[in-house]
Amino acid sequence: MRKTIYTLFVLAAILMTAACNDYETYGELKDKERDNISKFISDSSFVIIREDQFHNQGDMTVGDKQFVYLDKSGVYMQIVRKGCGEKIKDGETLNILCRFIEKSIQDTTTLFNHVYYIYDPDIMRVSRTGSTYSATFTSGIMLQSYGASVPEGWLVPLQYVNIGRLANPDDELARVKLIVPHSQGTTQNAKSNVIPFYYDITFQRGR
Numbered sequence: 696m697r698k699t700i701y702t703l704f705v706l707a708a709i710l711m712t713a714a715c716n717d718y719e720t721y722g723e724l725k726d727k728e729r730d731n732i733s734k735f736i737s738d739s740s741f742v743i744i745r746e747d748q749f750h751n752q753g754d755m756t757v758g759d760k761q762f763v764y765l766d767k768s769g770v771y772m773q774i775v776r777k778g779c780g781e782k783i784k785d786g787e788t789l790n791i792l793c794r795f796i797e798k799s800i801q802d803t804t805t806l807f808n809h810v811y812y813i814y815d816p817d818i819m820r821v822s823r824t825g826s827t828y829s830a831t832f833t834s835g836i837m838l839q840s841y842g843a844s845v846p847e848g849w850l851v852p853l854q855y856v857n858i859g860r861l862a863n864p865d866d867e868l869a870r871v872k873l874i875v876p877h878s879q880g881t882t883q884n885a886k887s888n889v890i891p892f893y894y895d896i897t898f899q900r901g902r
Contacts (some may be wrong), residue, residue, distance in 0.1 A: 877891060
């Protein structure tokens, strides 16, 4: 009997040790996130510039490989197109139609609405007060997948791009690419699991 109890005790200790070894601290998860982002940038041959160069370029990135690192948010941003129309005004509230690709930088899981749902975009209700933007999803895949809360990373580009509609043949919708750290991502996935995401998003003003 004693031998059986001792054996069970040893097995329990082994299992507890293994569980502790598998547990990753928040600091370790953040280190892994930084490594994953660095590898993603390197594998993609992206060129990272600082904000002062970005501002000297007219708040634009140049070419299809250049991203600006934004110190305050930790987001990496590429402005593919500034877009037609105008920027969101201070005090304005509007609906923005979003078509996007979401890719987990950790395991390449993807979510998107730009192909099969091109005529059924995600919609977010956005308000600007001074330099602060707030938003909620009111319909679409992001709402279904993560809830109404809009990732802070999605709001970062709004101060730099125009939000308009296609009225003329030469008009183009604003389009950005983002590398979003977990702290600026979705509450239910990125923040809770410390996972960075890559996004390719277009913004269109709703009626």
